[in-house]
Amino acid sequence: MVDVPGMYADAVREERDALWLLVDEAGGLAKAGDLAGLRDLANRVRRRLATGDSIERTGGHLGGNMADISAALDDVYDEAFPVRNPDDPAEVLDGPWPTARRAAMLASAVDRVGWRKPPLEPLAERAIADDDVRLLRLLVLTPLGRAGRETVVRILDALHVAGALDVEVIEKAFADDAYLGRAIGGGSPAEGATTSASAGSAVASASACCAPVVRDYFDALAWRLTSPAEPDWDELPEVLVPRGLRFVLRALDRPHDRRMAQRFGPAELTDDERSALVDHLRDRTAEQRRYAFELRLPAGDAEVLLPVLGLPGAEPLLRLVLATAATEAGRQDRADILAAARRAGDDGARRLLGLCPSEVISAALGWNRAAVEKRVKRNALSGIAAFGLLPLADGETVLDRHLALREVAGRGPKLGPNRRHSHAAAVAVALDHLAQVAGLPDADRLEWDCEARVVTETPGDWHIGDYTVGVRLADADPVLTVSRAGRALKSVPAAVRTDPRYAHAREHQERLRDQARRMRGGMIERLVATGGTLNPDELHRLRRLPAGQAMLPALIWQDRTGTVGLLDQIDLDGPVTAAHPFLLYERRLLAHWQAEIVRLLIQQPVKQAFRELYLLTPAERDTVDVSRRFAGHTVDGRVAGQLLSGRGWSTHDRYDAYQATRPVTAGLTAALACELHGYFGGGDVVVGELRFLAAGSAVPLAEVPPVAFSEVIRDLDLVVSAAGAEPHG
Structure with missing residues (x-):
């Protein structure tokens, strides 16, 4: 044996001994001319190899010690199933064991000489074009070569059209690829329904034309394999969803079988079957009704069970719960949530959210404040979005929440490159949610109102003994000043530094400084980079802010008449557009405005006149x-x-x-x-x-x-x- 660790040596020897017994059996069947027996034995050998070469059994070391056994099997099968016409691909494929000789013939036929498992696509194209049923079947049944999932589905479709798709072919196709259902499709949980079961049940939305036949096979197999007390899940293909009420009832009767719940709970039902399920549950216990509701959540039709749960009127709220689960930090409509909760009633809403929790909906109702605030500290995206929807607490203002969200936003740049984008998006959603809580039309209006409050809430001057302390705005830069007898001091005396109002003033100074940073790096940069437009009301609101009053006049604008100039040179009664350098270049004004900015000694808040401009080469x-x-x-x-x-x-x-x-x-x-x-x-x-x-x-x-x-x-x-x-x- 080659390179077998001591811990696996005995298991590899045992597996090799068992396989040699199968080789001897193959020799006996060959002498007896029992070709059917040889075909069955080939399947037994493959199953033995699959289990024997597993990590649990031999650590995967059996496959590397099979050369002599494979050669012996090749000799038996090449002699029992000779290829008389190597130019006939069907004859090459029609062998139950993938001997090296047959593999070489196949590789030559598809122009892949030297490949042990050559691709079958060239032969599949030919068979589909020629409606060659024999070759189509062999392309699925053969142990030689390999075909991609989409190719296998095309073969099954072609056989279905020809009326030649049978259980043998379907079984072999799924034995080779348990996830073939992803490409076949035909039935899935409703879009938007999300539970732990849905990931294993979802299938492709578009169905192959062979899907009805395949699904008939799957339904029969699923029912047969799960009839015993110990279901054989390993033999059941993945992905596909069974059809029929009998599967849901089987899952309902086995509440402790997790796989039964995942595979059968979301079974596809007709309207009549849904009604029958409701009738069936009327005589069941409350616990069984709740379990049935959980089973049907992935299928998207659980709302039909709300009346038997004593939750009539909770349907709109359930739809919102399922919709919010579809996105980690998506925007929600607070008015819709409150209206749906009112219709369900306080007790009904609490019971429904107990059955299928929703962080963001509970936040809108103010029922999970502590949990949401804890998740915000961990930068959980859905927690950040939910934070914006929390009702204002006693003593809390919109500005308080806005500033808290700005602190959260400040943590974003420290995250990974992609995470910072999703983090910023979650903060943007939270600001939109806060605007709804504040009764404002959008996050932009919230931003302006809160920025204006930052300014208006700046403390005025106060006196400490002979000293006067205040915050002055030099353009957009806030400066904290201390004066005595009308003379500004260069340093802050200890008597001022120790006064509690000094720390408060420094806090507001930093808020104003942050406002200037936000406006420069956010709105102003965005306006210039996109050639953005402001309507008169927006411009007026921004100019009321110290940062806006300082920065906006330093930009070049175009008004509704096409006039280009500074703010005091254009018509402000209509929308104004920040001039991107391309606009100036196109109007042949770029050199002029570059000279003007220099002549007027204007320091622009972001690059505009001298912004790098790139044209198509x-x-x-x-x-x-x-x-x-x-x-x-x-x-x-x-x-x-x-x-x-x-x-x-x-x-x-x-x-x-x-x-x-x-x-x-x-x-x-x-x-x-x-x-x-x-x-x-x-x-x-x-x-x-x-x-x-x-x-x-x-x-x-x-x-x-x-x-x-x-x-x-x-x-x-x-x-x-x-x-x-x-x-x-």
């Missing part, structure tokens, strides 16, 4: 829908990932179609292909091709909005320059 026009501007540059993956993440990109692993993506406009995504080791941060990354995708398809670069194109290229230029731009190769 002739090479990119020639390649139509792909940019190779940075292809071949090698960058430090860790640094590149951080830079991309900070600019709204999500990074993916090497197996995704694209390794970095960013939404740029509604329905349009920038997608960058890269060569990397596993993931960003795992080493160097070679930048590849850039495309813009709409509905999954590449859009011609000439059709990409120029502002969006420029900003994406600007991101990548920064990454290549800051993360180390060395040409690859």
Whole structure:
């Protein structure tokens, strides 16, 4: 034996001895000319190998010690099932044991010489095109070669159309691939229903044409295998969902069988069967009714059981519970939740949420405040979203909650590159929820109102002995001042530092400073980067903030008449648009405004007039829908990932179609292909091709909005320059 650890040596010897007995039996069957017996024995050998080579039995060391046994079996089966015409693929495939000789013939037939398990796709295409039923059956039944899941389903479809799909073929197909149901489809739990069972029960939404026959087979097999007291689950194919009330009742009668609940609880029912289930439950115990409700949650029709649970009127609330479970931190409508809870009644709502808990709905009703606050501290996304929906506690203001969420948002940049995106999205949802609690139309209005309150709640001057202390706003920068007899002091005296009001003033100073940072890095940057527009009311609200009053006049705008200028030079009675440098370039005003910004000594809060501008190159026009501007540059993956993440990109692993993506406009995504080791941060990354995708398809670069194109290229230029731009190769 070769390389067998001592702990497995005895088990490998025992398995080899048992297999040699089967080889001897094969020799006897061959001498007797019993071909049917040889076919059955081949299946027995495969089953023995599967169990004997398991980790539990031999640690997987049997397969490496099978050369002599395989050679002996090859000799027996090659002699008993000779191939007289190697050019006939059906004859090559029609053998019960995958001998080396047959494998070589098959490899030659599909132009894969040297492959031990060559692909069967070329033969499948030929058989489907020719309606060759014999070859189609053999492609499934043969132990030779390999066929992909989609190919097997196409073969089954072709046999079904030909009226030649039988149990033997279906059984072999599922024996080779227990998850074949993913491609066959035909029945699944209702969309939006989520429990632990749903993951194992979901199937493809589109059904193959062979699905009805396959599902008849599956239903019969499922019923037969689970009839004994000890069901044989290992023989039951995965994924597919059985049909019929009998399966639900079997699961209901075996409440301690977890797999029975997962596989049979969500069985597909007709409307009549649902009514029959309700009638059946009327005479059952309350515990059995609750269990039936749990069984039907993955199927999406559990609401029909609410009346027998004593929960009439709770249907809308249950729908909301199931809908909220579909997303980890999705936006919810507070008014809908409150209305559904009122219809269910306080007791009914509590009982329903006891049956199927929902963190966010319980939060909207104010029933889980302590648990939600604890999960927010752990940065749980659904907890953050739920935090926004909690009713205001006694003494708590909207501003208090808003500032608390800003503190949560501040933890995001410390998380991983992709996690920080989902964290920021959860905070955005929480702010939207808080706007609903505050009775405001949206999160933007909440933002403006809270930012205005930060300013209005700044404490005024107070006096400590001879000293006057206050917070002054120098443009957007808050400055804490201490004066004595009208003269500003350069340092803060101890008498002031120890006064409790001094710490309060410093806190408000920091809030105003944070406001300026948020406006500069958030709204102002976004306005310029997208060429965003403000209506008069929005502009008025922003200019009421010290940061807005300082920053907005330093930007270049275009009004509704097309006039370009500073705020005091344009019409403010209509919407105004922040001028992206592309707009200035297109209007031949870019050089003029660059000179004006310098002449007027204006310090812009973000890059605008001197913002890097990237236009489509002739090479990119020639390649139509792909940019190779940075292809071949090698960058430090860790640094590149951080830079991309900070600019709204999500990074993916090497197996995704694209390794970095960013939404740029509604329905349009920038997608960058890269060569990397596993993931960003795992080493160097070679930048590849850039495309813009709409509905999954590449859009011609000439059709990409120029502002969006420029900003994406600007991101990548920064990454290549800051993360180390060395040409690859």
